[in-house]
Amino acid sequence: MTDLESLRQGWRYRGDARPDFAIAPGPGQESVWDYPRPPAYVADDRRVEIWAGDRRIAASQQAIRALETGSPPAFYLPAGAFDRQWLRPSAHQSFCEWKGQANYYDVVTPTLDLKAAVWCYADPLAGAEAIAGYLSVYPESLQCFVGGEAVVPQRGEYYGGWVTSELVGPWKGEPGTSHW
Structure with missing residues (x-):
């Protein structure tokens, strides 16, 4: 088994059965435990805005939501949606067993310098082609809005999920969830 296969097989939950501890969604809600693994990439036409201070x-x-078991979605926007004057390439990189190698950008304005706050999968792994060249952000670093609703950041240093009122969990990043 390759390292990639080993990483992918390590997940206990895959969206095929909601665990007993999951909150059942009400009308107009989604359970993060119904999302699949590997992730699904779903177009979302709600207006998404991202702010760095003012x-x-x-x-x-024209956002794409990455829906993955146990996590709030990350919203990916086309590169052209970003005002690139505020983005600087970062040396930071990470790897996702479903998406591949992520490259990062710092957000630098006259009043802010946010390290590795934006990421992109320029050449994603098979199955994640829908987000190739799209960018996402950490909502704990930036102010994000979906359809006018302020996003709450997913807890945890690594996670970049966007929590909105339509979601029920619990989700990864909360205390006691490291084994998920």
Whole structure:
């Protein structure tokens, strides 16, 4: 078994059966435990805005939500939705067993310098092609809005999920969830 296969097989939950501890969704809600693994990539036409302090750095109605078991979705926007004058390439990189190698950008404005706050999968692994060249952000670093609703960041240093009122969990990043 390759390292990639080993990483992929290590997940206990895959969205095929909601665990007993999961909250059942009500009308108009989604359970993060119904999302699949590997992730699904779903177009979302709600207006998404991303702000760094008083500067809007991105806006689009052509987002893609990455839906993965146990996590709030990350919203990915087309590269052209970003005001690139505020983005600087970062040396930071990470690897996802489903998406591949992520490259990062710092957000630098006259009043802010946010390290590795934006990421992109320029050449994603098979299955994640829908987000190739799209960018996402950590909502704990930036102010994000979906359809006018302020996003709450997913807890945990690594996670970049966007929590909105339509979601029920619990989700990874909360205390006691490291084994998920």
